[in-house]
Amino acid sequence: MDIDRYLDRIGLRSRPGPNADDIAVLQAAHRLSIGFENLDIPLGRGIRIDAESVFDKLVARGRGGYCFEQNRLYADVLSRLGIPNRTLLARVRLAVPEGITPPRTHACLLAQIDGRSWLADAGFGGSNVPPLPLVDGAQAATTDGAQHRLRLIGEAGSMGGQWMLERAGPPSATDGRAEGHLGWQAQYTFDFSDVALEDLEQANHWTATRPDTRFTALHIASIPLTDGFASMVDRELTVHRAGRTEQRIIADAADYAQTLRDLFRIALTEKEVAGLTLFTPADNR
Template identity: 55%
Template sequence: MNARLHSYCQRIGLDAPPPPTPEGLDKVQAAHRQAITFENIDVLLGKPIAIDGDAAFAKLVERGRGGYCFEQNRLYADMLAAIGIATRPLLARPRLAIPEGMIPPRTHVLLLAEFSGEPWIADAGFGGSYVPPLPLQDGAVTTTGDGARHRLRRIFRPDGEWVLERAGSRASTDGRALDHADWQAQYTFDLAHVEAADLEQANHWTANWPQSRFRLQPIVSLVLPDGFMALSGRSLSIARGGEAEKREIASDAEWREVMQSHFGIALTEDDVARIAP
């Protein structure tokens, strides 16, 4: 095992890397999302978001921070490669909470893996809810620990688009899901080849466009074995084992403490003064 893979396994709570199988993929992705927080703090602090492999490893593993999809899935792809699972990036259009008829830009990255010729999607960087690995098959369905179901559907269009959908409790999301258990689109994607320059451009737009949701308020989440925990602005929501609680964070001091105790993100008082809503 190389040194980086060893450190990554320690970071996500695995004694050893799993085998390069669909079951191994499921195990490492769940461990990743339950250990490494999804967050946009550096965007709000005006720091550049570097998405090369060295930068992602240094920030998310060595410094114990979190990040958003371009950082999370770069680290994930590198570590899967070290395990023996080859992947390539795909760009997606987030659909969660997007009005009907609106076509959003491709500002989410996920991964396409392959096992014995069978393609699978893998995603350790979606902050709205947990997205489990799924075989790239029309109608593929699986259930996660929070009780939600997840489904892939092929949209029969010339560009061969796919849609990832979720049906489950709103409580185990970041709050953008509709308050019902029907299928809701999370994002759409196709299998077009993605270059590093495409990722750099999408990352730059996401981090710097003034109306990007990542520039408007803190967006923080962590997957739980049987639920989900999210901090949107000052609103903290925790869903665990079918029970849900939600409360507003009253002070900057409490907000800073919650970031540390619940999400493992240590911030200075100056940082909090700059970004706490």
């Protein structure tokens, strides 16, 4: 972990202290600078989640990644800053019908900050999650106009989850899976069960390879903005900024590569984008 190189990647000039205010700044800078994406899956490259591979991809090569990569990097950063943390596995509840139990395919972090347990998550692609203390009813706001809340909903080890993260705010300031209202909506549920590296490898493998899931069927990128949120699913770009939402269809590989670079902070060449099979030769003329 080259902490100075990481801080340069996310645009922070000084090293954060091990306190809640500084970690909130750190996490926000990470989210604003390292886009969420799954593009190595359609490129046929697979997803590696060891520390060296994640640092090389997200920091050295200027790429983004999804939760298993983002929160592996973030966990290493927090450890380097002297903040104890461990990984948890969560069930994503976005767009999941009642009565369905989704698998544990989201990695988030339990961190010890200022003598308390906190949810720390730099890798949720659905919305912009701020650090939250593990207190029933704890809330925090983000710059996209949303509120975020933790609720204690069950017993330890229960199938439905012990804790639920919820969000209330503009549906268009998400990755498109939110219901069409401003009220509270479930994001994911989790508990404090121990998670081994092998558990993460297994969950990552399922997420990256199971046919007909969101990550194997679609090309996804998202990133919080200083005043909103942007997402791109296949060729459909949605940008919510300052309360206004704009949508457009990406024209060709050059447009896609430039949008990744300029908006999502993801470095992918036009040649690599052509390998995504999103565009026909006619599109790129």
